[in-house]
Amino acid sequence: MQVTSMHFKARAGEKLADRRLQSALKKLQGNFVKGRADRIAELDNFADIRDAAAAIRDRALANLDLYLEAFEQKATAAGAVVHWAQTHDDVNRIVREIAAQHGVRKVVKSKSMVTEECGLNVALEGAGLEVVETDLGEYILQLAQEPPSHIVAPVVHKTRDEVSDLFAEKHNAPRLTDIPALCREAREKLRPHFLSADMGVSGANFIVAETGSTLIVTNEGNGRMVTTLPKVHVAITGIEKVVPTLEDVTTLLRLLPRHGTGQSITNYISVNTGPRRAGDSDGPGHFHVILVDAGRSDLLGGDFREMLRCIRCGACMNHCPVYQSVGGHAYGWVYPGPMGSVLTPSYVGLEQTRDLPNAATLCGQCHVACPVKIPLPELLRKLRERQFARGLKPWPETLALKAWGWLAARPALYALATRFKARLLRAMADERGMIRSLPFGGGWTDRRDFPAPQGRTFRDLYQASKAKAN
Amino acid sequence: MDSRASVLARIRARLGKAVTPAAAERAQVAEYLAGHPQGPRPGMPADTIARFCERALGLMTSVSELSTLDELPAAVARYLAAQGLQPAAVCWPQFAALDWRGAGLEVAARPARDGDLVGITGVFCAIAETGTLMLCSGAASPAASSLLPETHIAVVPRTRIVSGMEEGWALLRAESGVMPRAVNFVSGPSRTADIEQTVTLGAHGPYRVHVLLLSQ
Numbered sequence: 001m002q003v004t005s006m007h008f009k010a011r012a013g014e015k016l017a018d019r020r021l022q023s024a025l026k027k028l029q030g031n032f033v034k035g036r037a038d039r040i041a042e043l044d045n046f047a048d049i050r051d052a053a054a055a056i057r058d059r060a061l062a063n064l065d066l067y068l069e070a071f072e073q074k075a076t077a078a079g080a081v082v083h084w085a086q087t088h089d090d091v092n093r094i095v096r097e098i099a100a101q102h103g104v105r106k107v108v109k110s111k112s113m114v115t116e117e118c119g120l121n122v123a124l125e126g127a128g129l130e131v132v133e134t135d136l137g138e139y140i141l142q143l144a145q146e147p148p149s150h151i152v153a154p155v156v157h158k159t160r161d162e163v164s165d166l167f168a169e170k171h172n173a174p175r176l177t178d179i180p181a182l183c184r185e186a187r188e189k190l191r192p193h194f195l196s197a198d199m200g201v202s203g204a205n206f207i208v209a210e211t212g213s214t215l216i217v218t219n220e221g222n223g224r225m226v227t228t229l230p231k232v233h234v235a236i237t238g239i240e241k242v243v244p245t246l247e248d249v250t251t252l253l254r255l256l257p258r259h260g261t262g263q264s265i266t267n268y269i270s271v272n273t274g275p276r277r278a279g280d281s282d283g284p285g286h287f288h289v290i291l292v293d294a295g296r297s298d299l300l301g302g303d304f305r306e307m308l309r310c311i312r313c314g315a316c317m318n319h320c321p322v323y324q325s326v327g328g329h330a331y332g333w334v335y336p337g338p339m340g341s342v343l344t345p346s347y348v349g350l351e352q353t354r355d356l357p358n359a360a361t362l363c364g365q366c367h368v369a370c371p372v373k374i375p376l377p378e379l380l381r382k383l384r385e386r387q388f389a390r391g392l393k394p395w396p397e398t399l400a401l402k403a404w405g406w407l408a409a410r411p412a413l414y415a416l417a418t419r420f421k422a423r424l425l426r427a428m429a430d431e432r433g434m435i436r437s438l439p440f441g442g443g444w445t446d447r448r449d450f451p452a453p454q455g456r457t458f459r460d461l462y463q464a465s466k467a468k469a470n
Numbered sequence: 471m472d473s474r475a476s477v478l479a480r481i482r483a484r485l486g487k488a489v490t491p492a493a494a495e496r497a498q499v500a501e502y503l504a505g506h507p508q509g510p511r512p513g514m515p516a517d518t519i520a521r522f523c524e525r526a527l528g529l530m531t532s533v534s535e536l537s538t539l540d541e542l543p544a545a546v547a548r549y550l551a552a553q554g555l556q557p558a559a560v561c562w563p564q565f566a567a568l569d570w571r572g573a574g575l576e577v578a579a580r581p582a583r584d585g586d587l588v589g590i591t592g593v594f595c596a597i598a599e600t601g602t603l604m605l606c607s608g609a610a611s612p613a614a615s616s617l618l619p620e621t622h623i624a625v626v627p628r629t630r631i632v633s634g635m636e637e638g639w640a641l642l643r644a645e646s647g648v649m650p651r652a653v654n655f656v657s658g659p660s661r662t663a664d665i666e667q668t669v670t671l672g673a674h675g676p677y678r679v680h681v682l683l684l685s686q
């Protein structure tokens with residue numbers, strides 16, 4: 001997928017002014033944030049489960065090569081074909097080769113963020129294949145030709161009215177406005193695709209080393225269709241998604257739906273191991289798994305290694321005041337919110353993504369909400385340090401900090417300057433003591449007034465109180 | 471070097487490990503996989519069956535009682551009539567010999583195809599913690615029958631209700647020893663909340679899931 005993260009600031013401004021988006025984002029907070037809080041309260045030992053979940057992810061990553069080998073061996077023994085992809089282009093090439101090998105013409109997909117990274121749909125369409133997204137949200141986005149704006153609720157930025165217009169236009173059908181009717185319309189459009197597709201492409205929420213299985217978590221049932229009906233199933237997943245055992249995956253499943261959608265469990269959890277067996281009446285005849293590196297191994301053992309624990313639940317973005325205000329599209333690549341602000345610079349480079357590590361207030365909510373205890377604020381801070389070390393900070397910011405540093409090293413001058421500044425700001429204030437517009441401070445005063453200093457500086461007050469105490 | 475070797479070599483290098491894994495490293499991983507220890511379990515009430523029913527109802531699964539298997543056709547007929555649904559279905563082969571005609575039903579013992587409106591299945595077991603059905607695919611338990619029809623009716627013997635998913639895996643290891651092609655955990659009718667976060671039942675799979683709790 002094309003990276004447009006360099007336009008974060010401009011995009012964020014547009015998104016803040018977008019009324020429809022703002023009302024859509026409000027709902028997300030209510031449902032997902034409250035839903036998570038309610039569902040974790042059901043677990044009397046939530047803290048222990050969360051500790052165990054982080055430990056499971058760390059255990060898998062500490063011996064990643066060996067668990068991947070174990071997975072490969074079991075999957076192969078069950079009849080699956082395991083492929084290794086070093087880059088996004090490798091993934092696209094491998095899928096095209098599998099399609100050619102089996103004479104595939106139509107591909108149905110269930111939601112997969114890795115394939116968004118790869119731009120797989122474009123690559124397959126370029127090879128003359130028909131590709132149909134079947135998750136309702138992803139299907140809407142495919143019709144609208146837009147990227148997802150959330151990793152769990154991809155179409156959170158769209159209102160029902162927009163979906164009504166889109167379906168009426170693209171399906172060439174009467175405009176429906178009732179949400180259940182819209183869902184049925186999509187069901188009826190997509191069912192024939194499931195039945196006529198030659199290949200199903202899915203992601204995997206986890207892969208299990210003990211059994212060589214891939215696991216997907218869904219609500220709609222499209223994931224089951226994609227992995228059951230077509231004659232070929234290709235599961236595409238990052239190498240970090242491996243989990244040692246079925247018991248480990250069970251522990252993680254106590255947290256993933258609760259943190260993702262505020263559900264105790266999703267409607268479907270499908271664990272797939274190898275192709276159709278002798279005597280089976282359904283299931284794919286061919287099962288391929290593609291293990292994708294594409295930058296993941298570079299994070300191992302380094303400053304950002306904790307990021308690989310991520311189970312893609314989306315809680316960090318649901319709880320992020322910046323995401324809540326600007327939505328996912330402003331971030332400009334596949335992964336938005338705090339996890340995206342760490343992953344995107346790591347996968348596509350800091351140069352193209354300068355604003356992302358700064359698109360956070362470091363309030364710490366993401367760290368608190370993360371089911372696998374990823375210290376996201378700390379990782380964002382490390383990225384900021386790297387930016388500074390590599391001279392990637394914007395020059396006005398660098399200059400301002402240098403000037404402040406010079407002044408702060410001269411206490412007498414500093415006292416004088418701050419006293420002057422406080423008076424100046426007070427003189428600029430209106431009768432309410434607020435400043436409506438600040439030179440060089442438009443980013444603040446465009447949307448809210450700036451409270452003017454009301455009297456003496458802190459240093460003056462401190463001196464005075466010390467004098468009194470003596 | 472091929473892709474596989476490159477990825478594995480890069481992982482080992484980044485983790486600061488020697489080029490080839492030592493026997494001890496491999497043994498440690500193999501031992502963990504063979505032992506598959508459980509994680510911390512949340513507290514559960516003593517009455518597992520009541521918990522299953524409470525959670526299933528919360529997921530919009532409906533539940534009713536069945537004292538013997540012979541009563542299944544009548545129970546299905548009652549449910550379909552109450553829902554205003556047509557008296558036709560497909561079922562898993564284990565229910566083929568029941569007297570469906572006698573209950574006024576047209577039931578075919580074959581895997582579901584598109585257009586079949588009701589699928590009658592058994593389960594491998596059911597999970598009380600979350601009110602979930604565990605189904606394993608196989609020649610005698612086609613996966614499509616719980617997926618394609620708009621209504622899914624599942625017969626759940628009381629004796630097959632286990633506490634958590636861990637017990638489900640343990641049963642599978644003990645009774646079969648191999649992973650089936652698909653293990654599907656089903657928790658209520660299919661649903662979506664993609665449009666305006668509004669929960670709507672019957673996305674791509676069934677609109678209704680009905681559990682018949684079998685006593686004997």
Ligand code: SF4
Nearest residue numbers: 310311313314316370
């Ligand atoms: S970083 Fe944590 S909270 Fe964010 S998506 Fe990943 S697992 Fe969820």
